[in-house]
Amino acid sequence: MLGKLSETLRKITDKVANAIFLDKNLVESIVKELQRAMIEADINISLVGEISQEIRKAAFDERIKGIEKKEHIIKLLHDELLRILGKKKEIHLGKKEIFILVGLYGSGKTTTAGKLAFYYSKRGRKVCCVGLDVHRPAAAEQLKQVCEKINIKCFIESKEKNSLKIWKNFEKEIKQYDLVIVDTAGRDALDDPLIEEIKNLGKAVKPTESFLVIPADIGQAAKKQARAFKEALRISGVIITRMDSSAKGGGALTAAAEAEAQVAFIGTGEKMNELESFDPESFLSRLLGMGDLKALMERIHSVMNEKEAERQKKKLEERKFTLRDLQGQLDSMQEIGSFDKIMLMIPGLGKLQDKIPTNELEGQQERVKRWKHIINSMTEEEIENPDILEKQTSRIQRIAKGSGATSTDVRMLLKQYKMLNEMIKSQAEMQEGKIDQKMIMKMARKFGKKLRF
Numbered sequence: 001m002l003g004k005l006s007e008t009l010r011k012i013t014d015k016v017a018n019a020i021f022l023d024k025n026l027v028e029s030i031v032k033e034l035q036r037a038m039i040e041a042d043i044n045i046s047l048v049g050e051i052s053q054e055i056r057k058a059a060f061d062e063r064i065k066g067i068e069k070k071e072h073i074i075k076l077l078h079d080e081l082l083r084i085l086g087k088k089k090e091i092h093l094g095k096k097e098i099f100i101l102v103g104l105y106g107s108g109k110t111t112t113a114g115k116l117a118f119y120y121s122k123r124g125r126k127v128c129c130v131g132l133d134v135h136r137p138a139a140a141e142q143l144k145q146v147c148e149k150i151n152i153k154c155f156i157e158s159k160e161k162n163s164l165k166i167w168k169n170f171e172k173e174i175k176q177y178d179l180v181i182v183d184t185a186g187r188d189a190l191d192d193p194l195i196e197e198i199k200n201l202g203k204a205v206k207p208t209e210s211f212l213v214i215p216a217d218i219g220q221a222a223k224k225q226a227r228a229f230k231e232a233l234r235i236s237g238v239i240i241t242r243m244d245s246s247a248k249g250g251g252a253l254t255a256a257a258e259a260e261a262q263v264a265f266i267g268t269g270e271k272m273n274e275l276e277s278f279d280p281e282s283f284l285s286r287l288l289g290m291g292d293l294k295a296l297m298e299r300i301h302s303v304m305n306e307k308e309a310e311r312q313k314k315k316l317e318e319r320k321f322t323l324r325d326l327q328g329q330l331d332s333m334q335e336i337g338s339f340d341k342i343m344l345m346i347p348g349l350g351k352l353q354d355k356i357p358t359n360e361l362e363g364q365q366e367r368v369k370r371w372k373h374i375i376n377s378m379t380e381e382e383i384e385n386p387d388i389l390e391k392q393t394s395r396i397q398r399i400a401k402g403s404g405a406t407s408t409d410v411r412m413l414l415k416q417y418k419m420l421n422e423m424i425k426s427q428a429e430m431q432e433g434k435i436d437q438k439m440i441m442k443m444a445r446k447f448g449k450k451l452r453f
């Protein structure tokens with residue numbers, strides 16, 4: 001369900017969280033990625049535009065700096081998405097509730113009637129269904145079959161052609177149920193006869209909730225339909241079905257909420273248990289792949305402290321990445337506990353990460369430790385200026401001895417450091433537009449193969 005959007009949102013929040021500083025290129029690439037994924041999920045283009053603008057504005061707002069800025073951008077993305085998902089629909093269940101389901105042909109009313117019955121019976125309610133679709137000959141039978149599967153009492157009268165009469169006939173019997181779910185007939189379009197019939201049914205049934213059932217495939221047309229139905233009758237909530245099978249789910253969801261028709265449930269499959277109550281906040285958390293906003297904010301803080309980020313930014317601007325910087329990276333990495341983060345934390349190297357086979361990422365923790373010991377055995381001068389170590393076998397031996405490593409280990413570290421430095425220099429040039437796309441690919445291949453941690 002909305003898999004691509006979810007994936008992109010996760011990637012983007014990670015990118016923001018892990019970036020040492022948010023430069024123009026990074027922000028633009030994030031905005032582009034976000035736009036593409038949102039449009040693919042069929043979210044309204046003007047909403048996409050609004051969110052992009054807000055993110056750009058926040059990113060380039062000079063008054064907000066460092067970690068605060070990262071938090072600000074992620075919170076903004078979160079809040080904007082939440083805004084377009086609308087408010088949570090509260091359903092309070094008393095002892096005498098009647099839900100009526102309306103909607104166009106094939107929108108999923110009958111299936112959803114069964115799902116709702118199942119949902120509430122699992123939560124301890126005494127539920128029954130009433131079939132009032134007298135237009136389609138097989139409709140009553142369909143509801144009956146659905147109810148049989150889930151062991152729910154179903155009231156139908158296949159021969160009767162007047163829905164009001166059916167309702168009257170069962171009115172007494174259904175009194176013993178806490179929740180009565182009423183299935184109605186669909187139509188090709190929202191036309192006068194449908195509205196008339198639903199109005200009359202409304203008067204007779206007196207539902208406590210009237211749900212409009214809309215399939216996700218209609219995407220942004222959900223807005224128009226929700227509005228039209230809302231004007232015609234007192235729709236108290238929307239149920240969006242087929243969220244599982246439509247790329248337009250994001251469109252239907254946001255459009256319905258935009259029409260101020262609160263989304264109450266979403267259908268996520270054909271099976272009876274594939275119905276979820278819709279809570280915008282937790283839906284969004286799931287899309288973003290995190291517990292809540294607070295958890296994410298904590299993560300941003302843990303990735304790197306602000307001072308360190310500033311220092312590295314300055315270094316990068318001077319195009320100098322010393323062993324001290326590498327040490328800083330190694331420190332932050334141990335806090336996060338995952339080695340591959342090093343690639344993400346060095347600006348521009350994130351995209352090379354995929355190029356390194358996973359098996360080579362294993363056993364790195366050990367190497368990280370070794371490297372840290374080696375750097376700790378160096379003098380200030382050596383750390384700031386590792387070039388002086390070149391060909392100085394005695395210094396290398398001293399460092400090796402001091403750190404319990406071998407000279408080969410020390411040389412290996414120096415070699416890797418040199419390579420990282422070279423990459424970072426190219427990265428800085430890339431940001432100035434000196435290197436084109438082809439060059440990047442070439443570099444990725446070259447370093448992807450050579451880098452060994």
Ligand SMILES: Nc1nc2c(ncn2[C@@H]2O[C@H](COP(=O)(O)OP(=O)(O)OP(=O)(O)O)[C@@H](O)[C@H]2O)c(=O)[nH]1
Nearest residue numbers: 105106107108109110111186241242267268269270
């Ligand atoms: N994948 C998927 N299919 C669904 C979902 N909800 C309903 N369907 C399918 O959609 C089709 C139509 O569902 P119905 O429940 O018959 O729709 P209806 O609104 O009652 O149709 P009419 O009574 O003809 O107006 C059926 O094949 C259902 O199995 C859902 O959430 N996911």
Ligand SMILES: [Mg+2]
Nearest residue numbers: 109110133139
């Ligand atoms: Mg039906």
